[in-house]
Amino acid sequence: MDSDLPPNAFPSRESFRFTGDGGEYFRIWIVNLLLSIVTLGIYSAWAKVRRLRYFYQHTEVAGSRFDYHGDPIAILKGRIVALILLVAYNFSFDISVEVGVVTLVVLAVVFPWLLRNSLRFRARYSSYRGLRFSFRGSVGQSYVTFLLFGALTALSLYILAPLFHHRLKRYQHGNAWFGSTPFRFDAGVGAFYRVYMITGLLSLAAAVVALLMFGGTLEGLAHLREADPRAISVMIGGAFVVLIAIGLLIGPLFSALINNLIWNHTRLGEHRFDSSLSPWKLMWIGLSNTVLVALTLGLFMPWAAVRLARYRAECLTLLPASNLDDTLAAAEQDIGAVGEESAEMFDFDIGL
Secondary structure (H helix, E strand, O other): OHHHOOHHHOOOOEEOEEOOOHHHHHHHHHHHHHHHHHOOOOOHHHHHHHHHHHHHHOEEEOOEEEEEOOOHHHHHHHHHHHHHHHHHHHHHHHHOHHHHHHHHHHHHHHHHHHHHHHHHHHHHOEEEOOEEEEEOOOHHHHHHHHHHHHHHHHHOOOOOHHHHHHHHHHHHHHOEEEOOEEEEEOOOHHHHHHHHHHHHHHHHHHHHHHHHHHHHHHHHHHOOOOOOHHHHHHHHHHHHHHHHHHHHHHHHHHHHHHHHHHHHOEEEOOEEEEEOOOHHHHHHHHHHHHHHHHHOOOOOHHHHHHHHHHHHHHOEEEEOOOOHHHHHHHHHHHHHHHOOOOOOOOOOOOOO
Protein backbone atom coordinates (compact mmCIF):
# COMPACT_ATOMS: atom_id res chain seq x y z
CA MET A 1 0.00 0.00 0.00
CA ASP A 2 1.12 3.57 -0.65
CA SER A 3 0.86 4.39 3.07
CA ASP A 4 3.87 2.11 3.59
CA LEU A 5 6.11 3.92 1.11
CA PRO A 6 9.43 5.13 2.51
CA PRO A 7 9.97 8.89 2.80
CA ASN A 8 12.37 8.94 -0.18
CA ALA A 9 9.52 7.74 -2.43
CA PHE A 10 8.00 11.21 -2.24
CA PRO A 11 9.13 13.99 -4.60
CA SER A 12 10.04 16.28 -1.70
CA ARG A 13 9.80 16.77 2.03
CA GLU A 14 8.28 20.09 3.02
CA SER A 15 9.17 20.91 6.62
CA PHE A 16 6.98 23.19 8.71
CA ARG A 17 8.68 26.23 10.26
CA PHE A 18 7.72 28.68 12.95
CA THR A 19 9.37 32.07 12.48
CA GLY A 20 7.95 33.93 15.49
CA ASP A 21 10.14 35.80 17.95
CA GLY A 22 9.65 35.93 21.72
CA GLY A 23 10.34 39.64 21.99
CA GLU A 24 7.93 40.43 19.18
CA TYR A 25 5.20 38.24 20.66
CA PHE A 26 5.80 39.75 24.11
CA ARG A 27 4.43 43.09 22.88
CA ILE A 28 1.22 41.40 21.73
CA TRP A 29 0.99 39.30 24.87
CA ILE A 30 1.42 42.14 27.35
CA VAL A 31 -1.16 44.36 25.58
CA ASN A 32 -3.60 41.44 25.46
CA LEU A 33 -3.07 40.77 29.16
CA LEU A 34 -3.49 44.38 30.29
CA LEU A 35 -6.56 45.08 28.14
CA SER A 36 -8.19 41.80 29.24
CA ILE A 37 -7.70 42.82 32.89
CA VAL A 38 -8.97 46.37 32.37
CA THR A 39 -12.08 45.17 30.50
CA LEU A 40 -12.78 42.37 33.03
CA GLY A 41 -12.11 39.71 30.42
CA ILE A 42 -14.19 41.12 27.57
CA TYR A 43 -11.13 41.93 25.48
CA SER A 44 -9.92 38.31 25.80
CA ALA A 45 -11.89 37.44 22.65
CA TRP A 46 -9.90 40.03 20.66
CA ALA A 47 -6.74 38.86 22.45
CA LYS A 48 -7.37 35.31 21.25
CA VAL A 49 -7.70 36.47 17.64
CA ARG A 50 -4.47 38.49 17.86
CA ARG A 51 -2.64 35.54 19.44
CA LEU A 52 -3.85 32.96 16.93
CA ARG A 53 -3.23 35.30 14.00
CA TYR A 54 0.36 35.81 15.16
CA PHE A 55 1.05 32.08 15.50
CA TYR A 56 -0.70 31.21 12.23
CA GLN A 57 1.03 33.93 10.24
CA HIS A 58 4.43 32.83 11.55
CA THR A 59 3.89 29.15 10.69
CA GLU A 60 4.85 28.18 7.15
CA VAL A 61 5.31 25.16 4.92
CA ALA A 62 6.38 24.95 1.27
CA GLY A 63 7.24 28.64 1.27
CA SER A 64 3.79 29.90 2.30
CA ARG A 65 2.23 30.89 5.61
CA PHE A 66 -1.07 30.16 7.28
CA ASP A 67 -3.55 32.81 8.33
CA TYR A 68 -6.38 33.17 10.83
CA HIS A 69 -9.51 35.23 10.19
CA GLY A 70 -11.54 34.63 13.35
CA ASP A 71 -14.27 37.05 14.40
CA PRO A 72 -13.82 38.32 18.00
CA ILE A 73 -17.57 38.93 18.36
CA ALA A 74 -18.30 35.29 17.54
CA ILE A 75 -15.70 34.20 20.08
CA LEU A 76 -17.20 36.53 22.68
CA LYS A 77 -20.66 35.05 22.04
CA GLY A 78 -19.25 31.59 22.54
CA ARG A 79 -17.63 32.56 25.82
CA ILE A 80 -20.85 34.09 27.09
CA VAL A 81 -22.70 30.87 26.24
CA ALA A 82 -19.97 28.80 27.95
CA LEU A 83 -20.12 31.04 31.04
CA ILE A 84 -23.91 30.69 31.25
CA LEU A 85 -23.65 26.91 31.00
CA LEU A 86 -20.90 26.81 33.61
CA VAL A 87 -22.91 28.94 36.06
CA ALA A 88 -26.00 26.81 35.45
CA TYR A 89 -24.04 23.63 36.10
CA ASN A 90 -22.43 24.94 39.31
CA PHE A 91 -25.59 26.30 40.91
CA SER A 92 -28.42 24.13 39.57
CA PHE A 93 -28.12 21.47 42.29
CA ASP A 94 -28.13 24.20 44.94
CA ILE A 95 -31.67 25.05 43.81
CA SER A 96 -32.98 21.47 43.77
CA VAL A 97 -32.07 18.00 42.61
CA GLU A 98 -34.70 18.19 39.88
CA VAL A 99 -33.27 21.42 38.49
CA GLY A 100 -29.78 19.92 38.62
CA VAL A 101 -30.81 16.81 36.71
CA VAL A 102 -32.63 18.88 34.06
CA THR A 103 -29.55 21.09 33.70
CA LEU A 104 -27.31 18.05 33.17
CA VAL A 105 -29.67 16.70 30.51
CA VAL A 106 -29.71 20.05 28.74
CA LEU A 107 -25.90 20.22 28.84
CA ALA A 108 -25.63 16.68 27.48
CA VAL A 109 -27.95 17.58 24.60
CA VAL A 110 -26.31 20.92 23.78
CA PHE A 111 -22.63 20.16 24.35
CA PRO A 112 -21.95 17.97 21.25
CA TRP A 113 -23.59 20.61 19.03
CA LEU A 114 -21.43 23.32 20.61
CA LEU A 115 -18.26 21.29 20.08
CA ARG A 116 -19.12 20.64 16.45
CA ASN A 117 -19.71 24.37 15.94
CA SER A 118 -16.35 25.12 17.54
CA LEU A 119 -14.57 22.77 15.13
CA ARG A 120 -16.38 24.36 12.18
CA PHE A 121 -15.48 27.86 13.35
CA ARG A 122 -11.80 27.12 13.84
CA ALA A 123 -11.49 25.46 10.43
CA ARG A 124 -13.54 27.99 8.47
CA TYR A 125 -11.48 30.93 9.68
CA SER A 126 -8.12 29.28 8.97
CA SER A 127 -6.45 29.51 5.57
CA TYR A 128 -3.31 28.64 3.63
CA ARG A 129 -2.33 30.42 0.42
CA GLY A 130 -5.67 32.21 0.56
CA LEU A 131 -7.65 28.95 0.51
CA ARG A 132 -9.88 28.23 3.50
CA PHE A 133 -10.14 25.05 5.54
CA SER A 134 -13.54 23.65 6.51
CA PHE A 135 -15.03 21.06 8.82
CA ARG A 136 -17.90 18.93 7.50
CA GLY A 137 -18.62 16.54 10.33
CA SER A 138 -22.35 16.09 10.89
CA VAL A 139 -24.29 16.87 14.06
CA GLY A 140 -25.21 13.18 14.32
CA GLN A 141 -21.55 12.15 14.23
CA SER A 142 -20.86 14.70 16.95
CA TYR A 143 -23.49 13.19 19.25
CA VAL A 144 -22.14 9.68 18.69
CA THR A 145 -18.54 10.80 19.28
CA PHE A 146 -18.95 13.12 22.25
CA LEU A 147 -22.13 11.93 23.93
CA LEU A 148 -22.24 8.17 23.30
CA PHE A 149 -18.52 7.40 23.51
CA GLY A 150 -18.04 10.01 26.24
CA ALA A 151 -20.74 8.34 28.37
CA LEU A 152 -19.36 4.85 27.69
CA THR A 153 -15.89 6.03 28.72
CA ALA A 154 -17.18 7.38 32.03
CA LEU A 155 -19.23 4.23 32.70
CA SER A 156 -16.21 2.03 31.98
CA LEU A 157 -14.16 3.95 34.58
CA TYR A 158 -12.10 5.34 31.66
CA ILE A 159 -11.01 1.94 30.40
CA LEU A 160 -12.47 3.04 27.06
CA ALA A 161 -10.57 6.37 27.12
CA PRO A 162 -8.26 5.32 24.23
CA LEU A 163 -11.32 4.32 22.17
CA PHE A 164 -12.96 7.69 22.88
CA HIS A 165 -9.73 9.51 21.98
CA HIS A 166 -9.54 7.57 18.72
CA ARG A 167 -13.15 8.37 17.81
CA LEU A 168 -12.57 12.04 18.64
CA LYS A 169 -9.55 12.32 16.34
CA ARG A 170 -11.26 10.33 13.60
CA TYR A 171 -14.20 12.74 13.78
CA GLN A 172 -11.96 15.81 13.90
CA HIS A 173 -9.33 14.92 11.29
CA GLY A 174 -11.52 12.70 9.12
CA ASN A 175 -14.05 15.48 8.49
CA ALA A 176 -11.61 18.32 7.81
CA TRP A 177 -11.14 19.72 4.31
CA PHE A 178 -8.67 22.06 2.66
CA GLY A 179 -10.54 23.70 -0.17
CA SER A 180 -12.03 20.74 -2.06
CA THR A 181 -9.43 18.26 -0.75
CA PRO A 182 -10.45 16.09 2.23
CA PHE A 183 -8.25 15.00 5.11
CA ARG A 184 -8.29 11.34 6.12
CA PHE A 185 -7.43 9.60 9.36
CA ASP A 186 -6.46 5.92 9.24
CA ALA A 187 -5.01 5.09 12.68
CA GLY A 188 -6.38 2.01 14.41
CA VAL A 189 -7.80 1.86 17.93
CA GLY A 190 -5.06 -0.56 18.97
CA ALA A 191 -2.38 2.07 18.40
CA PHE A 192 -4.15 4.40 20.85
CA TYR A 193 -4.37 1.63 23.43
CA ARG A 194 -0.62 0.99 23.08
CA VAL A 195 0.18 4.64 23.80
CA TYR A 196 -2.15 4.70 26.80
CA MET A 197 -0.75 1.40 28.07
CA ILE A 198 2.87 2.55 27.84
CA THR A 199 2.25 5.83 29.62
CA GLY A 200 -0.21 4.24 32.05
CA LEU A 201 2.25 1.56 33.19
CA LEU A 202 5.02 4.12 33.61
CA SER A 203 2.66 6.37 35.59
CA LEU A 204 1.64 3.44 37.77
CA ALA A 205 5.26 2.50 38.45
CA ALA A 206 6.14 6.09 39.36
CA ALA A 207 3.04 6.36 41.56
CA VAL A 208 3.99 3.17 43.42
CA VAL A 209 7.46 4.58 44.10
CA ALA A 210 5.93 7.83 45.32
CA LEU A 211 3.46 5.98 47.57
CA LEU A 212 6.24 3.86 49.07
CA MET A 213 8.24 6.97 49.80
CA PHE A 214 5.21 8.80 51.13
CA GLY A 215 4.29 5.76 53.23
CA GLY A 216 7.71 5.94 54.80
CA THR A 217 7.14 9.63 55.42
CA LEU A 218 3.84 8.96 57.20
CA GLU A 219 5.49 6.31 59.31
CA GLY A 220 8.18 8.79 60.20
CA LEU A 221 5.58 11.38 61.13
CA ALA A 222 3.78 8.82 63.31
CA HIS A 223 7.00 8.37 65.26
CA LEU A 224 7.98 12.00 65.16
CA ARG A 225 9.64 11.95 68.55
CA GLU A 226 11.92 9.15 67.49
CA ALA A 227 12.54 10.21 63.90
CA ASP A 228 15.17 12.59 62.66
CA PRO A 229 13.33 15.71 61.30
CA ARG A 230 15.92 16.03 58.56
CA ALA A 231 15.23 12.47 57.43
CA ILE A 232 11.49 13.21 57.32
CA SER A 233 12.17 16.33 55.24
CA VAL A 234 14.24 14.27 52.84
CA MET A 235 11.46 11.68 52.52
CA ILE A 236 8.80 14.34 51.92
CA GLY A 237 11.03 16.07 49.40
CA GLY A 238 11.75 12.79 47.66
CA ALA A 239 8.05 11.99 47.35
CA PHE A 240 7.38 15.38 45.81
CA VAL A 241 10.31 14.95 43.42
CA VAL A 242 8.85 11.66 42.21
CA LEU A 243 5.42 13.25 41.71
CA ILE A 244 6.95 16.15 39.78
CA ALA A 245 8.98 13.68 37.73
CA ILE A 246 5.74 11.92 36.76
CA GLY A 247 4.37 15.15 35.34
CA LEU A 248 7.62 16.16 33.63
CA LEU A 249 8.31 12.77 32.07
CA ILE A 250 4.96 11.06 31.53
CA GLY A 251 3.23 14.21 30.23
CA PRO A 252 5.77 14.89 27.45
CA LEU A 253 6.00 11.16 26.67
CA PHE A 254 2.25 10.91 26.18
CA SER A 255 2.12 14.17 24.22
CA ALA A 256 4.92 13.10 21.88
CA LEU A 257 3.60 9.58 21.29
CA ILE A 258 -0.01 10.63 20.75
CA ASN A 259 0.84 13.58 18.48
CA ASN A 260 3.19 11.43 16.39
CA LEU A 261 0.51 8.75 16.13
CA ILE A 262 -2.20 11.21 15.07
CA TRP A 263 -0.20 13.11 12.46
CA ASN A 264 1.56 10.04 11.05
CA HIS A 265 -1.90 8.64 10.24
CA THR A 266 -3.39 11.84 8.85
CA ARG A 267 -3.53 12.50 5.12
CA LEU A 268 -4.49 15.48 3.00
CA GLY A 269 -5.78 13.86 -0.14
CA GLU A 270 -2.85 11.75 -1.32
CA HIS A 271 -0.30 13.64 0.77
CA ARG A 272 1.05 12.40 4.10
CA PHE A 273 2.44 13.98 7.25
CA ASP A 274 5.41 12.90 9.34
CA SER A 275 5.70 13.87 13.02
CA SER A 276 8.86 13.19 15.03
CA LEU A 277 8.36 14.82 18.43
CA SER A 278 10.85 13.66 21.05
CA PRO A 279 9.55 13.24 24.62
CA TRP A 280 13.01 14.11 25.98
CA LYS A 281 13.13 17.39 24.07
CA LEU A 282 9.56 18.19 25.13
CA MET A 283 10.51 17.42 28.72
CA TRP A 284 13.51 19.78 28.56
CA ILE A 285 11.47 22.57 26.97
CA GLY A 286 8.69 22.15 29.54
CA LEU A 287 11.09 22.04 32.50
CA SER A 288 13.19 25.01 31.40
CA ASN A 289 10.09 27.02 30.47
CA THR A 290 8.56 26.35 33.89
CA VAL A 291 11.72 27.45 35.71
CA LEU A 292 12.16 30.59 33.62
CA VAL A 293 8.49 31.58 33.92
CA ALA A 294 8.72 31.20 37.70
CA LEU A 295 11.98 33.16 37.94
CA THR A 296 10.57 36.02 35.82
CA LEU A 297 7.20 36.04 37.62
CA GLY A 298 5.41 35.04 34.42
CA LEU A 299 7.09 37.49 32.04
CA PHE A 300 8.87 34.68 30.18
CA MET A 301 5.55 33.17 29.05
CA PRO A 302 5.67 34.65 25.50
CA TRP A 303 9.17 33.21 24.94
CA ALA A 304 7.99 29.88 26.40
CA ALA A 305 5.06 29.75 23.94
CA VAL A 306 7.34 30.61 21.01
CA ARG A 307 9.92 27.96 21.98
CA LEU A 308 7.25 25.25 22.14
CA ALA A 309 5.60 26.35 18.88
CA ARG A 310 8.95 26.42 17.09
CA TYR A 311 9.87 22.91 18.22
CA ARG A 312 6.46 21.44 17.38
CA ALA A 313 6.57 23.00 13.91
CA GLU A 314 10.08 21.79 13.10
CA CYS A 315 9.07 18.23 14.01
CA LEU A 316 6.20 18.17 11.50
CA THR A 317 6.82 17.48 7.80
CA LEU A 318 4.51 17.33 4.80
CA LEU A 319 5.27 14.46 2.42
CA PRO A 320 3.69 15.35 -0.95
CA ALA A 321 2.83 12.39 -3.14
CA SER A 322 2.87 14.68 -6.19
CA ASN A 323 3.57 18.29 -7.08
CA LEU A 324 2.01 20.37 -4.30
CA ASP A 325 1.41 23.40 -6.54
CA ASP A 326 -0.67 21.29 -8.92
CA THR A 327 -2.80 20.05 -6.02
CA LEU A 328 -3.35 23.58 -4.75
CA ALA A 329 -4.26 24.84 -8.21
CA ALA A 330 -6.81 22.03 -8.62
CA ALA A 331 -8.29 22.75 -5.18
CA GLU A 332 -8.68 26.44 -6.04
CA GLN A 333 -10.45 25.60 -9.31
CA ASP A 334 -12.80 23.07 -7.74
CA ILE A 335 -13.75 25.01 -4.62
CA GLY A 336 -16.24 27.19 -6.48
CA ALA A 337 -18.14 24.13 -7.69
CA VAL A 338 -17.93 22.21 -4.44
CA GLY A 339 -18.70 25.23 -2.28
CA GLU A 340 -17.97 25.81 1.38
CA GLU A 341 -20.56 24.94 3.97
CA SER A 342 -22.48 28.08 4.80
CA ALA A 343 -22.19 29.67 8.20
CA GLU A 344 -24.99 28.98 10.63
CA MET A 345 -26.98 31.62 12.48
CA PHE A 346 -25.46 30.50 15.78
CA ASP A 347 -21.87 30.61 14.58
CA PHE A 348 -19.45 30.92 17.47
CA ASP A 349 -16.35 29.45 19.05
CA ILE A 350 -16.36 28.03 22.57
CA GLY A 351 -12.59 27.63 22.57
CA LEU A 352 -12.19 23.93 21.86
